[in-house]
Amino acid sequence: MSHTAIFPSCPRCDGDTGDGRFCASCDVLNRYPDAGAYKASRWRRLGGALLDGLIITFTLGIGWLIWLAFTAPDGQTPAKKLLDMYILKETGEPVTASQVWIRDVLVEIILLNLIGIFIFWIASLVDAIWIFIDQNHQTVHDKMVKTIVVHAPRQRVPGDNPYQSGFTTSTGPTRPRRTTTSAGPGTPPAAMPDRSPESREDRLRELQGLADQGFITADEHAERRRRILDDI
Numbered sequence: 761m762s763h764t765a766i767f768p769s770c771p772r773c774d775g776d777t778g779d780g781r782f783c784a785s786c787d788v789l790n791r792y793p794d795a796g797a798y799k800a801s802r803w804r805r806l807g808g809a810l811l812d813g814l815i816i817t818f819t820l821g822i823g824w825l826i827w828l829a830f831t832a833p834d835g836q837t838p839a840k841k842l843l844d845m846y847i848l849k850e851t852g853e854p855v856t857a858s859q860v861w862i863r864d865v866l867v868e869i870i871l872l873n874l875i876g877i878f879i880f881w882i883a884s885l886v887d888a889i890w891i892f893i894d895q896n897h898q899t900v901h902d903k904m905v906k907t908i909v910v911h912a913p914r915q916r917v918p919g920d921n922p923y924q925s926g927f928t929t930s931t932g933p934t935r936p937r938r939t940t941t942s943a944g945p946g947t948p949p950a951a952m953p954d955r956s957p958e959s960r961e962d963r964l965r966e967l968q969g970l971a972d973q974g975f976i977t978a979d980e981h982a983e984r985r986r987r988i989l990d991d992i
């Protein structure tokens with residue numbers, strides 16, 4: 761499937777974006793460079809597959825399924841949650857919880873294992889090995905349900921998932937960045953905080969998360985909360 765990059769040069773690294781889903785130079789997700797999401801490395805993906813397998817084994821499947829009910833709405837499996845990875849559609853848009861259940865339970869576990877019974881588990885092996893063959897590090901089950909996996913370490917914010925909220929606050933792709941000349945070439949544009957009312961809730965939630973985790977004091981929390989509410 762051909763995929764045209766929206767940006768002539770990468771807003772993150774200023775390099776050649778190439779014509780793939782990820783920047784040819786820095787691996788950032790081409791379509792939404794603002795999201796801070798990069799192509800998940802092959803070893804991270806393999807580690808995720810093994811980790812999910814371990815969790816499934818040690819919780820007899822049940823614990824993993826219950827955990828999946830909590831991680832699926834964010835486009836994650838339990839292992840992907842632990843390794844900061846998100847499942848996206850091949851277009852770069854977020855997946856729904858039901859798409860995660862279809863991808864990971866129906867296709868990856870049930871379907872591939874059913875095929876595996878007849879061909880000595882080769883299907884699951886090929887599924888994992890595909891990570892090392894595919895230029896977008898996709899597995900076979902990714903190909904089947906048209907998903908990619910990104911690594912978004914910046915998104916490790918307690919109590920919030922800005923990666924998802926970034927999409928819920930805007931309907932289309934991010935606006936082109938190259939229209940202004942204020943920032944010189946080579947200067948990565950600073951991520952502008954979204955001041956729209958829709959994002960206020962997200963910011964408050966994020967702030968609450970920081971307070972809950974003890975990253976900021978109660979006074980700081982009150983002050984920053986007041987500033988968010990005064991804003992706009």
Ligand SMILES: [Zn+2]
Pocket residue numbers: 770771772773774775776777783784785786787788
């Ligand atoms: Zn780049």
